Amino acid sequence: MGRADERRARQRGGRRAAPRNRPSRTEAPASRNESVSPADTATGTAPAGGRAAARRGAKKGGAKAKGDKGRIRRLFTWKKMLGAFLGVVLLGVGAFVLLYLTTPIPDTANADAQLQSNVYKYSDGTILTRDGKLNRENVDLADVPKAVQRTFVAAENKSFYNDVGVDLKGTARGMLNTLMGKGAQGGSTITQQYVKNYYLTQEQTVTRKLKELVISLKLDREKSKDYILAGYINTSYYGRGAYGIQAAAQAYYRVDADKLTVPQGAYLAALLQAPSQYDWAVASDTGKRLVQQRWNYVLNNMVEEDWLGKAERDAMTFPVPKEPKAAPGQEGQVGYLMNAANSELERQLVEQGVAESRKEAEAMVGAGGWNITLNIDKKKQKALEQSVKDQLTSKLDKKKRSVDGDVQAGAVSVNPKTGAVVAMYGGVNYVEHYTNNATRTDYQPASTFKPVILAAALDQGAETQDGVEITADTMYDGTSKRPVVGSDIGFAPENEDDVDYGPVTVQTAMNKSINSVFAQLGVDVxxxxxxxxxxxxxxDTEDLKAVPAQTLGTMGASPLQMAGVYATLDNHGKKVTPALIKSVENSRHAVQLADPIGEQVISREAADSVTSVLTGVVDDGTAKKSVRDNPLRKGQKVAGKTGTSDNNKSAWFTAYTPDLVTSVGLFGESAKAPHPQVPLTGATNGLTSDAGRVNGGGFPAQIWAAYTFGVSTKVTKFDLETDQGAAVQPSVTPSASPSQSAEPSEEPSTEAPTSSRPSTSQTPSQQPTTQEPSEEPTTEEPSEEPTTQEPSTEEPENPFDPQLSQQSNQ
Incomplete structure (x- = not known):
């Protein structure tokens, strides 16, 4: 090959092939049958003929591979791919143009914007209430101060005055999320939100989102920004039944819209993101923190946009809204039930995808047209209200004792087999106390959390630090302030009244609510x-840290939540989510209510064992005065747990029969705004327990007993699949407990064992008996005065010697 030929070959990207039969310069000619010599084998060389055959095989395979690749390249050339992409784009553009031409701006508002009443019924179909005429009054934008107008722009859409009415990126993301079933993720402009609120619906479909996009583009071209902003602030839902800025200004600050200040306007603008969650009157600590953060966000955006001076902004303080006023017809328990039903319906709308967000769900419910039947049983509801009155509120006199005015009660009663909320007590009167005490989550459940710890231990098959399986009869050290072992975080909780118990079983620790035992138990699990x-x-444990202090029930919880927890235990470990709504109807929205009974969340044996243990709390523990000895009991089987929180700010009794679960909570809330939490100590002046505490075994247990035994029509027994706990054998107490005796109320006790208990101690290795307990409680009347029994000096059979165990006297 000449140099010119080689140059031309390189330019073509290849190399000119040598003649087929021409040997390589480095190879000697070889015949096809040439044999391989030992020398060739030793040196790893092959005869020329073999190498030629290998090259031909490789060329053949390479040619096939190149052929396959070639076909793929011809099929997916960049020209074809570009053409296909452009075709899809052109089709999409064409479809959008067609939609744009054929979608006019509606002449009238949608049905949701034409407000109607909601109807609420008892479970038997009789009317509970109607929510009446809804609160909406439109105002001209000129009647809203310019700076207040800008708070809404700063909160929702800073580019509002310059955009074309849509956020293409946000809308595309919303449509993609809809197709993928992920729900909403924001991104709408003020124009889009107004179009959705006023002209369209809240349904999650791609068609609705495309219509929203088209109408928003047209509206932005045909109408002024002031027209759109006025429509937005007049049609938005602000909570408290208020639609529009005028109604919101009155509901939250008792002023007309033209008198709103910038800080007040910023709060109303922040409120639109989550009206119920951000309503200061009912917001949790988290809700209050979030709304203050958003309020700051709004004002800071105004400074960035030069709508507000920095010095003026720095001087602003958060404008706490005024207490809400209930509408006529919502007196007593009616308002609590109505708003709790609305909240449950809103949650269902979001979970089922009928509404994109809680904000939109609230607007849909507030728009009216709903026929809602509750699970509330009229007889049980009346009985629960009467029980609270007889056992508590009739004994309070805030004129004589200021603390009596700080006592709030809440209760929820649930059918564990169906999940139906059959009765709810939210407070003395909705028009006097807006917060629903049955659903509030800002108070600690205290020792009513202890059964959850035991349930975890039994369900997980947990062991002590020494490798002993945890059961109702496992021995622990009940010494007050005993440091827990096995935790990176130091914790040494004090028992109530700083009582030392010494060696006790888990059953006894539950009966007497011994903090030190359950702190160690939680760490062991x-x-x-x-x-x-x-x-x-x-x-709700989403934001909780897994630290030993949680064993004392220091998180927040509501009577509604605790009723659900105990209902799940009563239902043998199958999840029960309390349901207030029985059925719901609406001509525009189809809602399929979720089944309150869910899957097995803990084993039946674990749930039944906890139930068995909790019968000991009633028959031989902190609830025996109010429940065990109640003349209305008539042999009814009961399992439950008392609780008194730190500094006596809350007191609980949550308990159940086989057919009914009821959680009662008392909460210390100052009668003076801003209503901080305060101790209950001293309420009713002498009608409380020792030291003036309001314990769970006092008023809460009394309310529970009067209600439950009053509505029970027959005596029932638990169907338990377990061989441990007080329900299947008498409680066991070590014979040498080095503790002083005290009467078991909510304060810890070491009362001497009754004659129904064996006197011999039991080690963890001993198996519980299956002896059926007596149908009647022990007849021995508990002493009203604490005994002064001296601790035994005998060495217990199972001594807790720190040198024998690294569990530090567990």
Missing amino acids: GMDKVLKTAADLGM
Whole structure:
């Protein structure tokens, strides 16, 4: 090959092939049958003929591979791919142009914008209430101060005055999320939100989103920004039944819209993101923190846009809204029930995809047209209200004792087999106390959390630090302020009244609510596992840290949540989510209510064992005065737990029969705004327990007993699949408990064992008996005065010697 030929070959990207039969310069000619010599084998060389055959085989395989690649390249050339992409784009553009031409701006508002009343009924179909004429009054934008107008722009859409009415990126993301079933993720402009609120619906479909996009583009071209902003602030839902800025200004600050200040306007603008969650009157600590953060966000955006001076902004303080006023017809328990039903319906609308967000769900419910039947049983509802009155509120006199005015009660009663909320007590009167005490989550459940710890231990098959399986008869050290072992975080909780118990079983620790035992028990199980079990049972643990202090029930919880937790235990470990709504109808929205009974979240044996243990709290523990000895009991089987929180700010009794679960909570809330939490100590002046405490075994247990035994029509027994706990054998107390005796109320006690208990101690290795307890409680009347029994100096059979165990006297 000449140099010119080689140059031309390189330019073509290849190399000119040598003649087929021409040997390589480095190879000697070889015949096809040439043999391989030993020398060739030793040196790893092959005869020329063999190498030629190998090259031909490789060329043949390479040619096939190149052929396949060539076909793929011809099929997916960049020209064809570009053409296909452009075709899809052109089709999309064409479809959008067609939609744009054929979609006019509606002449009238949608049905949701034409407000109607909601109807609420008892479970038997009789009317509970109608929510009446809804609160909406449109105002001209000129009647709203310019700076207040800008708070809404700063909150929702800073580019509002310059955009074309849509956020293409946000809308595309919203349509993609809809197709993928992920729900909403924001991104709408003020124009889009107004179009959705006023002209369209809240349904999650691609068609609706495309219509929203088209109408928003047209509206932005045909109408002024002031027209759109006025429509937005007049049609938005602000909570408290208020639609539009005028109604909101009155509902939250008792002023007309033209008198709103910038800080007040910023709060109303922040409120639109989550009206119920951000309503200061009912917001949790988290809700208050979030709305203040958003309020700051709004004002800071105004400074960035030069709508507000920095010095003026720095001088602004958060404008706490005024207390809400209930509408006529919502007196007594009616307002609590109505708003709790609305909240449950809104949650269902979001979970089922009928509404994109809680904000939109609230607007849909507030728009009216709903026929809502509750699970509330009229007889049980009346009985619960009467019980609270007889056992508590009739004994309070805030004129004589100021603390009596700080006592708030809440209660929820649930059918564990169906999940139906059959009765709810939200407070003395909705028009006097807006917050629903049955659903509020800002108070600690205290020792009513202890059964959750035991449930986790039994369900997980947990062991002590010494490798002993945890059961109702496992021995622990009940010494007050005993440091827990096995935790990176130091914790040494004090028992109530700083009582030392010495060696006790888990059963006894539950009966007497011994903090030190359950702190160690929680660490033995693993606090992460304890919190997971709590979540599985129905508590909100999302933001909780897995630390030993949680064993004292220091998180927030509501009577509604705790009723669900105990209902799941009563239902043998199958999840019960309390349901207030029985059925719901609406001509524009189809709602399929979720089944309140869910899957098995803990094993039946674990749930039944906890139930068995909790019968001991009633028959031989902190609830025996109010429940065990109640003349209305008539042999009814009961399992439950008392609770008194730190500094006596809350007191609880949550308990159940086989057919009914009821959680009662008392909360210390100052009668003076801003209503901080305060101790209950001293309420009713002498009608409380020792030291003036309002304990769970006092008023809460009394309310529970009067209600439950009053509505029970027959005596029932638990169907338990377990061989441990007080329900299947008498409680066991070590014969040498080095503790002083005290009467078991909510304060810890070491009362001497009754004659129904064996006097011999039991080690963890001994198996519980299956002896059926007596149908009647022990007849021995508890002493009203604490005894002064001296602790025994005998060495117990199972001594807790720190040198024998690294569990530090567990």
